[in-house]
Amino acid sequence: MTDSGASRRERKERTRQAILDAALGIADEQSLAALSLRQVTREVGIVPTAFYRHFASIDELGLALVDQSFASLREMLRDVRRSSSELTGVIKGSVDVLVQHVHERREHFRFVARERVSGPPAVRQAIRHELELVERELATDLARLPHADRWSSDDLRIMANLIVTLMVSTAEAIVAAPPERPDVEREVVRTAVAQLRMVVVGALQWESR
């Protein structure tokens, strides 16, 4: 590796990030489980054994990718909240933000969608945990809405779970759509918006029992 960068720490951090990027790219075309250490190091341009200078195992690499992906996802949530405080339709606005972020960080969303159900147990669990956090945050957001007094905390949990499920599956659909078929994607968005509206209508009519 000829890396004419500056300090040693910087250079290490740079190769570490290069490993993460390469792993994300390779996993994107297969899966984290079918990802070999040698493949990654080959792409980065270092010798296989050098991998261990950065990660103790591939599982650890996977967890680092989860962290990085959820950083993207949290950026998205921040933007969703920002867009919701403006006056444009909350639902359409949120879906649009979702779409935009999925495009910008396509590989991260694909990674989460895939490894959520198929990854190594440790990775699966980490993702599940992160999604639960998101769900809880959404529940407290919902509790601050007008008319929220008609919902029990159980109702809130259930609604949040439903909405997260819908968003996850919408993200999956966007990510699965051929990149240069904006019509398919528009259809996905239209569907998602209608479904969220339906859910909201149902929630407003809801009588806890």
Place this chain on the structure above:
Amino acid sequence: MTDSGASRRERKERTRQAILDAALGIADEQSLAALSLRQVTREVGIVPTAFYRHFASIDELGLALVDQSFASLREMLRDVRRSSSELTGVIKGSVDVLVQHVHERREHFRFVARERVSGPPAVRQAIRHELELVERELATDLARLPHADRWSSDDLRIMANLIVTLMVSTAEAIVAAPPERPDVEREVVRTAVAQLRMVVVGALQWESR
């Protein structure tokens, strides 16, 4: 292979099924992508090259597993329709049938849930296609409901998609729950039933625009 069975065709069919069973079991603990021909044949008790007498490639094996898994899924749908014609609550009844079938064919549902997002492209596409068929069938079922005249065919599609998404994610949750934690599973069921009710309430209030 000492297989004292009868005719040659029968014996071939039996090893074919043994290969499928072994593959399903192994994939269950990892994924279809990380499934080796040798691993499968070792478990079946035949020599690696004998695999090719039954499948031209692992991809083809995968597609056969999709077929088999969706046979289970269609059995479930048949039962759901049967239970719906009885008077007990349609929603609770359907979810109960789902739970029952997921237990009986756990590996098939896990397979679909996993490979739907992570499998080889051909497998992913096959699963997507099958789910679309299910969605269309559900849409025509919904069209036969009382009050169905308030829904456009587009609304029906959107509702069917929403319900299928919810069912898939419920199946995922059941399958992911520790097998001997009936409390977790009961919670999943309770959540799913409430969510479906919410969706139905929303749909009944729905005004197509």
Place this chain on the structure above:
DNA sequence: CCTTTCAGTGAACGACTGTGCACTCAAAAC
């Protein structure tokens, strides 16, 4: 300036992979 630290090297290991090819030998076909 001398010493320590440590990211990256390079060879070697044993294990596993998919696939080609010539084979056996019992069931099926004639």
Place this chain on the structure above:
DNA sequence: GTTTTGAGTGCACAGTCGTTCACTGAAAGG
């Protein structure tokens, strides 16, 4: 009874894999 068919065998091949170990050489620390 003879021939054909084809599921399963056994060997061999060239790859890939993760991990070990002793190593180099430049940056960091004293």
